[in-house]
Amino acid sequence: MIDSLHTEKQSDLLLIKQYLENRDTSAFNELYKRYSGKVYAKCISMLKDETLAADATQEVFTKVFLKLGSFGEKAKFSTWLYSVTYNYCIDFIRKQKRDLQLFTDGAEDLPEVIDDEEDDEELLAMEVGRLRKVLEEIPPGDKVILLMKYQDELSIKEISAALNKNESAVKMQLKRAKTKAKLAYRKMYSNN
Amino acid sequence: MAANNNFKQLEKEDQEMTPHAPRKIERQVMGLVNTGQFAGNVIELYFTKFIKLFLMLFGADPKEPTELTSEDAQDSGEVR
Numbered sequence: 001m002i003d004s005l006h007t008e009k010q011s012d013l014l015l016i017k018q019y020l021e022n023r024d025t026s027a028f029n030e031l032y033k034r035y036s037g038k039v040y041a042k043c044i045s046m047l048k049d050e051t052l053a054a055d056a057t058q059e060v061f062t063k064v065f066l067k068l069g070s071f072g073e074k075a076k077f078s079t080w081l082y083s084v085t086y087n088y089c090i091d092f093i094r095k096q097k098r099d100l101q102l103f104t105d106g107a108e109d110l111p112e113v114i115d116d117e118e119d120d121e122e123l124l125a126m127e128v129g130r131l132r133k134v135l136e137e138i139p140p141g142d143k144v145i146l147l148m149k150y151q152d153e154l155s156i157k158e159i160s161a162a163l164n165k166n167e168s169a170v171k172m173q174l175k176r177a178k179t180k181a182k183l184a185y186r187k188m189y190s191n192n
Numbered sequence: 193m194a195a196n197n198n199f200k201q202l203e204k205e206d207q208e209m210t211p212h213a214p215r216k217i218e219r220q221v222m223g224l225v226n227t228g229q230f231a232g233n234v235i236e237l238y239f240t241k242f243i244k245l246f247l248m249l250f251g252a253d254p255k256e257p258t259e260l261t262s263e264d265a266q267d268s269g270e271v272r
Contacts, residue, residue, distance in 0.1 A: 025226055028222075028225050036217065040210055061221045062224060128198050131202055
């Protein structure tokens with residue numbers, strides 16, 4: 001029984017508890033090993049530069065280390081970690097390009113799209129290479145909200161907590177981001 | 193959610209392209225964690241002693257507050 005407990009992969013929360021209570025750095029190291037690759041891949045996807053992504057990954061884990069004591073266990077550790085990652089990348093992009101549009105705003109004249117499961121299928125079924133290019137075309141905030149929803153499979157409530165926005169604002173932003181992505185797709189691949 | 197989710201496939205491909213973060217990041221992050229742990233241990237060990245020393249510099253009595261003098265005992269009515 002004890003052996004099986006030792007060999008079983010420890011949960012993130014158990015590792016956090018182990019680190020906070022015993023200052024066991026091997027527990028933090030395990031969390032790092034578990035998630036650093038994913039965080040680094042997300043940073044490359046957002047920042048498009050390996051050096052910047054490496055710096056961002058280091059900053060994200062430094063923030064996580066400093067704020068781990070205030071992690072409330074209300075969310076999953078991965079949800080919290082990814083929200084720190086996305087927020088860091090959005091802030092970085094905002095600082096680099098002050099005049100860049102982060103989210104599609106309401107002033108833009110976007111056609112109405114029916115928002116249901118069927119409507120999601122068009123987005124989710126885009127061929128991977130094309131999807132990657134579409135995500136490059138839309139504002140970074142829209143990209144983040146789509147990645148949170150469809151890649152990390154976060155709920156509206158979790159996204160609103162991560163981005164510090166209310167739920168109706170997130171729903172509206174998500175709808176605009178989906179419309180923007182589909183329009184970008186049709187514009188780029190309408191001939192095929 | 194629809195069965196075919198190519199956002200997941202995109203994530204998989206991104207991770208296959210960069211399966212690990214560079215090793216130097218791990219060294220730097222774990223260096224910070226170890227330094228933090230060392231600082232925490234130092235504070236835990238010496239903080240109370242530092243506070244006592246600080247109070248003594250401002251004229252506080254270095255005696256333990258639980259130690260009763262004969263005058264304290266008389267004041268509290270305790271008979272020795």
